Amino acid sequence: MRRPTRGTPPRSVALPLAAVMAAAGLAGCARQPDPGTVTVLNSATNTAEHEANQDHFDRCAEPLGLRVDQISVPADQVATKALRMASSDSLPDILELDGSELPQFAETGGLLPITSAGVDTSVLSDSAVSLGSHDGAQYGVARSVNSLALIYNAELLAEAGLEPPATWEELRASAAELTGGDTYGMAFSASPNADGVYQFLPFFWSAGGDETALDDGAGDAALQLWKDLVDDGSASRSVVNWNQQDVNDQFISGRAAMMINGPWQVPVLDGQDDVEWAVASIPVPEAGQDPVPPIGGTVMTVPAGGDEEREQNAGAILNCLNSEENQLAWGERVNNVPTREDAAAAYREQNPKLAPFADLVATARSRTAEVGTGWPVVADAMSGAFQSVLTGRTTPGDALERAQRQTRTGE
Amino acid sequence: MTTPHSPAGTTPGADSPHDVARRSAERGRTRRRLYQWLFVAPALLYMVGFFGFPLVNNVVMSFQEYTPTTYFTGEAPFTGLDNWRAVLGDGLFTDAIWQTLLFTAGSLLGQFTIGLALAVFFSRRFRLSGPIRAVLLLPWLVPMVVSAVVWRRIMDQDHGVLNSFLSVFGMDAVPWLASPSVALLSAVLVNIWIGIPFNMVILYGGLQEIPRELHEAAALDGAGPWRAFRSVTLPMLRPVITVVLVLGFMSTIKVLDLILALTGGGPADSTQTLGTLTYQLSFLQLDFGQGAVVGNVLILISAVFAVLYLRVNRADLGKGK
Numbered sequence: 001m002r003r004p005t006r007g008t009p010p011r012s013v014a015l016p017l018a019a020v021m022a023a024a025g026l027a028g029c030a031r032q033p034d035p036g037t038v039t040v041l042n043s044a045t046n047t048a049e050h051e052a053n054q055d056h057f058d059r060c061a062e063p064l065g066l067r068v069d070q071i072s073v074p075a076d077q078v079a080t081k082a083l084r085m086a087s088s089d090s091l092p093d094i095l096e097l098d099g100s101e102l103p104q105f106a107e108t109g110g111l112l113p114i115t116s117a118g119v120d121t122s123v124l125s126d127s128a129v130s131l132g133s134h135d136g137a138q139y140g141v142a143r144s145v146n147s148l149a150l151i152y153n154a155e156l157l158a159e160a161g162l163e164p165p166a167t168w169e170e171l172r173a174s175a176a177e178l179t180g181g182d183t184y185g186m187a188f189s190a191s192p193n194a195d196g197v198y199q200f201l202p203f204f205w206s207a208g209g210d211e212t213a214l215d216d217g218a219g220d221a222a223l224q225l226w227k228d229l230v231d232d233g234s235a236s237r238s239v240v241n242w243n244q245q246d247v248n249d250q251f252i253s254g255r256a257a258m259m260i261n262g263p264w265q266v267p268v269l270d271g272q273d274d275v276e277w278a279v280a281s282i283p284v285p286e287a288g289q290d291p292v293p294p295i296g297g298t299v300m301t302v303p304a305g306g307d308e309e310r311e312q313n314a315g316a317i318l319n320c321l322n323s324e325e326n327q328l329a330w331g332e333r334v335n336n337v338p339t340r341e342d343a344a345a346a347y348r349e350q351n352p353k354l355a356p357f358a359d360l361v362a363t364a365r366s367r368t369a370e371v372g373t374g375w376p377v378v379a380d381a382m383s384g385a386f387q388s389v390l391t392g393r394t395t396p397g398d399a400l401e402r403a404q405r406q407t408r409t410g411e
Numbered sequence: 412m413t414t415p416h417s418p419a420g421t422t423p424g425a426d427s428p429h430d431v432a433r434r435s436a437e438r439g440r441t442r443r444r445l446y447q448w449l450f451v452a453p454a455l456l457y458m459v460g461f462f463g464f465p466l467v468n469n470v471v472m473s474f475q476e477y478t479p480t481t482y483f484t485g486e487a488p489f490t491g492l493d494n495w496r497a498v499l500g501d502g503l504f505t506d507a508i509w510q511t512l513l514f515t516a517g518s519l520l521g522q523f524t525i526g527l528a529l530a531v532f533f534s535r536r537f538r539l540s541g542p543i544r545a546v547l548l549l550p551w552l553v554p555m556v557v558s559a560v561v562w563r564r565i566m567d568q569d570h571g572v573l574n575s576f577l578s579v580f581g582m583d584a585v586p587w588l589a590s591p592s593v594a595l596l597s598a599v600l601v602n603i604w605i606g607i608p609f610n611m612v613i614l615y616g617g618l619q620e621i622p623r624e625l626h627e628a629a630a631l632d633g634a635g636p637w638r639a640f641r642s643v644t645l646p647m648l649r650p651v652i653t654v655v656l657v658l659g660f661m662s663t664i665k666v667l668d669l670i671l672a673l674t675g676g677g678p679a680d681s682t683q684t685l686g687t688l689t690y691q692l693s694f695l696q697l698d699f700g701q702g703a704v705v706g707n708v709l710i711l712i713s714a715v716f717a718v719l720y721l722r723v724n725r726a727d728l729g730k731g732k
Contacts, residue, residue, distance in 0.1 A: 076694075079694075079697070080694060083482040083697075086483050087482040087483075104479050104697055105479060107479070108479050108482070108483040109483065110479075110480075110482075110483040182569075182570075192677035192678070192680070193675050236568065237568055237586055237589045237590075238568050238586075238588070238589045240589050240677055241588045241589055241674060241675075241677070243675075255570070376695055376696040377696060380691070380695070383677075384679070384680060387678050387679040388679040391589070391678045391679045393591060
């Protein structure tokens with residue numbers, strides 16, 4: 001048997017080759033942060049958003065003799081990216097998180113109480129403070145916040161001689177009346193993710209629902225209202241698939257006369273001429289009650305354990321970003337409501353069309369104020385509840401009882 | 412290669428020609444072995460670093476309380492079987508396993524049958540067969556998430572093209588994605604559509620390899636098209652079929668992006684699979700320990716099938732195929 005003699009190349013080639021291949025795996029080194037640069041991790045991946053952010057950062061950093069570098073990743077990856085950075089000790093100086101993610105981070109002890117970085121929080125509204133707080137300490141500052149409101153097709157309502165509904169009863173009646181042909185009276189998102197949960201909360205909370213005791217009976221009415229709207233034919237059965245973007249698409253294509261949505265849709269709504277839109281407050285169970293929508297938005301935090309000078313620099317930039325003038329400019333840019341009471345009042349005056357949002361934010365609640373780090377589990381249980389009710393699998397009472405059991409085992 | 416034995420009676424240490432030959436042969440062998448290992452080393456290091464380490468880590472993680480805090484402090488206390496108990500005790504896990512298996516079996520069955528039928532169809536060359544085959548490849552070129560978003564519109568209950576089409580035949584609107592009893596079927600249908608090109612291309616390649624003479628001989632023996640397909644085409648195609656099915660299985664069982672974009676696991680958890688469940692536990696609830704449990708189950712299922720595949724292949728080799 002003859003063996004082919006292949007294999008051993010000359011030694012002069014073989015050893016360096018193997019060495020290079022082995023060394024390639026060891027490459028990579030840590031970046032040394034420059035003292036004059038403040039790094040930010042946020043979700044401004046869209047060019048316009050990134051530039052707007054940079055513009056505001058520069059406005060504040062230049063007078064302090066600092067430079068700001070943004071690292072932007074898609075919104076749903078900010079938390080995991082930050083965790084990876086934490087494990088390699090390379091967290092940015094400012095970490096911008098979604099408000100609902102803050103407790104998870106604060107709980108780790110990895111965030112600095114924001115006042116220790118020299119940030120003045122006394123000027124912020126109570127709801128903004130609660131959005132950035134965990135366990136009684138404030139870790140994050142929101143420049144502006146959003147909420148949900150009833151956005152309606154002014155033309156269709158005028159044709160039907162209707163005012164935007166203020167109570168659930170009116171909502172159900174108006175939605176039924178506005179339904180016809182290709183148009184549903186009402187659209188909302190009941191998708192099995194954060195979008196659906198966000199939209200369910202204004203109904204659940206306004207009805208007196210309590211996220212720490214889902215099965216106390218108060219929330220049943222909210223589920224029943226959603227169920228009724230779908231059963232009446234006033235809302236599509238597809239709401240269980242629609243995220244908030246889909247809901248907006250339905251609205252601007254004229255297939256929904258009213259919808260629940262947030263101010264982040266304003267650029268899209270403004271960019272079309274087919275539908276004349278207006279904003280009203282969220283309907284409440286009984287006339288005269290205050291609506292309790294959720295408060296949303298991002299909060300800027302300062303990771304702990306860094307160099308004190310860097311922390312103070314970050315704090316100084318945060319203070320500047322939250323001056324009345326800058327908050328107002330930022331709020332108008334992103335159509336969100338500023339969190340300083342003085343800036344919010346000015347915003348309300350300058351944007352009468354979006355004024356209902358400014359009012360709603362005043363009574364809005366933070367999703368994590370009660371349950372803190374337990375929120376993801378509660379949110380998941382809640383979405384399970386409205387999905388199974390809307391698809392006719394169970395009754396509101398049973399659904400919420402099951403949801404409550406789920407949150408208990410999730411603890 | 413055999414080493415020559417030094418004859419008995421030679422003084423040790425004396426450099427007889429035999430000894431020199433033996434030593435140089437030994438040296439050559441050691442050197443050759445060293446070089447072999449040096450060339451294997453990069454691949455081995457890569458495998459250990461990028462497959463072995465994460466795999467072991469994932470198993471270890473499933474016994475730990477691995478939360479965001481771990482990333483900051485590096486501490487992940489061992490909690491024994493707590494994670495496993497929590498995941499296995501959750502009714503959703505059982506549902507997800509069933510749904511994953513149904514989804515995988517349904518998808519493979521549909522993809523494979525239609526893919527094979529199309530491959531056989533196109534293996535008879537006819538005018539325009541090339542361009543049509545190229546068009547059928549399109550689903551493969553479209554990113555999965557884009558397909559899912561388009562299908563979401565097609566399957567919309569009120570305004571979707573699919574229901575408008577069905578209404579031509581007087582059928583009622585089907586709640587493709589809005590009803591828990593139909594949604595999994597819809598997801599399977601979309602995945603079949605996505606998977607047909609892959610199956611078709613590989614099986615078409617396999618068909619081209621079958622010598623024409625075999626079919627001619629079968630025809631001479633009086634075999635009709637069906638008999639020829641069953642007794643000639645299928646047995647000859649067997650190795651290709653196993654490859655297609657195993658690869659299809661591996662890529663289907665871990666499905667995540669399609670489901671997330673199509674239904675998000677809903678309605679009422681009816682399209683939750685092991686993939687979406689591990690995503691939900693690890694990246695939404697940030698409970699990496701429990702997410703790892705589901706991931707391990709997924710790896711285990713895949714491993715079982717990978718071993719089956721290797722066995723089948725070895726049996727094939729043994730038969731000289």
